[in-house]
Amino acid sequence: MKFGQQLQRYPHFLERTYQLTYHLFKKLDPLIARIGYDRVDGWLRGPEDFAKRVVFDCHMCGQCILHSTGMTCSMSCPKNLRNGPCGGVRANGHCEVKPEMPCVWVQAYNRSLDMTVYGDELLNIQPPVNRQLEGSSAWINMLTGQDKAVPKAWPQMDIIPLAEK
Amino acid sequence: MNSEYKSDGRLERVLRSGRFAVTAELNPPDSADPDEVYQAALVLSEVCDGINATDGSGAHCHMSSVAICALLTRAGYAPIFQVSCRDRNRIAIQGDVLGAAAMGVSNVLCLTGDDVTAGDQPQAKRVFDFDSIQLLRTIKIMRDEGKFLSGRKLTTPPRLFLGAASNPFVPPFDWRPYRLAKKIEAGADFIQSQYCFDVPRFRQFMQKVRDLGLHEKAFFLVGVGPLRSEKTAEFMRTKVPGVHIPDAIVERLRKTPKEKKVEEGKRICVEIIQQVREIEGVSGVHVMAYRQEELVAEIISEAGLLPRPRIGGPVNNARPRRTHPVNGV
Ligand code: SF4
Numbered sequence: 001m002k003f004g005q006q007l008q009r010y011p012h013f014l015e016r017t018y019q020l021t022y023h024l025f026k027k028l029d030p031l032i033a034r035i036g037y038d039r040v041d042g043w044l045r046g047p048e049d050f051a052k053r054v055v056f057d058c059h060m061c062g063q064c065i066l067h068s069t070g071m072t073c074s075m076s077c078p079k080n081l082r083n084g085p086c087g088g089v090r091a092n093g094h095c096e097v098k099p100e101m102p103c104v105w106v107q108a109y110n111r112s113l114d115m116t117v118y119g120d121e122l123l124n125i126q127p128p129v130n131r132q133l134e135g136s137s138a139w140i141n142m143l144t145g146q147d148k149a150v151p152k153a154w155p156q157m158d159i160i161p162l163a164e165k
Numbered sequence: 166m167n168s169e170y171k172s173d174g175r176l177e178r179v180l181r182s183g184r185f186a187v188t189a190e191l192n193p194p195d196s197a198d199p200d201e202v203y204q205a206a207l208v209l210s211e212v213c214d215g216i217n218a219t220d221g222s223g224a225h226c227h228m229s230s231v232a233i234c235a236l237l238t239r240a241g242y243a244p245i246f247q248v249s250c251r252d253r254n255r256i257a258i259q260g261d262v263l264g265a266a267a268m269g270v271s272n273v274l275c276l277t278g279d280d281v282t283a284g285d286q287p288q289a290k291r292v293f294d295f296d297s298i299q300l301l302r303t304i305k306i307m308r309d310e311g312k313f314l315s316g317r318k319l320t321t322p323p324r325l326f327l328g329a330a331s332n333p334f335v336p337p338f339d340w341r342p343y344r345l346a347k348k349i350e351a352g353a354d355f356i357q358s359q360y361c362f363d364v365p366r367f368r369q370f371m372q373k374v375r376d377l378g379l380h381e382k383a384f385f386l387v388g389v390g391p392l393r394s395e396k397t398a399e400f401m402r403t404k405v406p407g408v409h410i411p412d413a414i415v416e417r418l419r420k421t422p423k424e425k426k427v428e429e430g431k432r433i434c435v436e437i438i439q440q441v442r443e444i445e446g447v448s449g450v451h452v453m454a455y456r457q458e459e460l461v462a463e464i465i466s467e468a469g470l471l472p473r474p475r476i477g478g479p480v481n482n483a484r485p486r487r488t489h490p491v492n493g494v
């Protein structure tokens with residue numbers, strides 16, 4: 001946990017790492033497709049879970065939006081909010097539910113201010129979570145597009161632009 | 166039916182006509198007796214344009230919000246149906262929304278909800294399948310596109326005025342206006358805020374809201390309420406999630422002699438109403454008087470907000486019966 005907390009103090013470094021990994025996976029996509037997404041998903045789950053748990057306290061929702069939420073796992077919020085803080089945040093910035101824990105969204109906001117690449121994505125509206133993806137590899141779901149498959153009636157675009165920052 | 170309006174309700178008409186709106190919260194009974202709802206509503210109906218039916222607020226179980234709404238519309242009152250994400254998943258919520266609309270509910274307030282640990286049954290499972298923004302957008306889709314989230318068609322979409330909550334008084338302060346922007350983008354037509362006891366902080370918040378142009382996209386109702394004593398204030402700011410009360414107000418109550426405390430708490434509330442009313446972008450107030458309903462009418466009257474306008478019919482705005490429920494909108 002300690003190591004993770006250290007790393008989380010460098011959100012810009014983390015978003016760069018995310019960006020790199022993203023491009024790496026995109027490059028490897030044809031290969032992974034040939035091996036089979038399901039198979040690679042099986043291999044990846046464990047290591048991905050481990051790595052992301054150490055750094056981000058990841059909850060393996062299978063549709064990672066870390067880069068859009070200040071490199072802070074929004075599923076660590078006890079209410080699983082994906083679009084920002086609830087109204088119960090304590091005056092000291094800690095969580096309504098777990099008084100000893102800083103509110104995930106206070107951290108997400110502060111970190112996003114240092115993120116030059118994806119910082120603004122904090123303003124996007126995130127669609128409802130697909131609970132069926134829980135436990136699977138978010139990287140594979142990214143390649144198959146499953147992580148962005150929103151409910152039929154939900155606006156089909158990836159992001160919903162907001163008032164300029 | 167006027168197609169410019171999104172709902173058939175009175176609240177939307179009061180707000181769109183540019184009048185200063187008043188809503189009030191009904192304390193839900195711990196009872197199976199409808200009369201307890203009617204008695205509470207009787208006091209409120211004459212002094213407000215919409216009655217909020219809370220949905221297990223503070224994670225305490227009471228008569229359900231949808232049932233209170235059903236009772237209220239039956240008697241011709243105009244309820245605001247509160248929906249929290251804590252107890253129900255997307256399947257239950259979409260069904261409740263249709264049911265509420267069918268019973269004549271015109272307003273829905275979409276909330277995240279207090280956590281189960283805030284209540285007297287902290288062992289309960291928390292649901293939070295949606296967050297409040299996803300909830301708003303889902304109901305907007307039902308209303309505007311006539312579909313469930315899954316894409317399945319509704320034969321008659323609900324006509325609803327959509328509300329969201331806002332809490333400008335807790336961190337992260339700089340982000341709060343943007344969070345509001347998100348809610349409006351997701352579908353909110355009106356906003357009801359958390360208790361406002363800190364007017365300077367609220368002014369700052371509204372400045373940013375105006376800079377973002379949000380006051381032109383949704384109607385902002387400021388949450389207010391009386392404090393019975395400094396003890397109540399202390400309890401609320403330490404035990405009720407999200408309530409911020411500045412020391413100055415607690416001090417003021419402490420210095421007041423015992424028999425005058427209730428009166429003083431009421432006066433503070435009236436003063437706050439008068440102050441926020443002057444702020445550009447504020448369209449109304451939302452009075453929450455926990456266990457002090459008898460004070461609501463006095464507060465609204467002393468703040469100079471009576472009589473309430475009679476648009477959209479009398480206080481009651483039961484929706485006109487449709488002859489062809491499927492075709493006629
Ligand atoms: S205070 Fe923050 S972390 Fe805690 S439930 Fe609310 S949004 Fe989530």
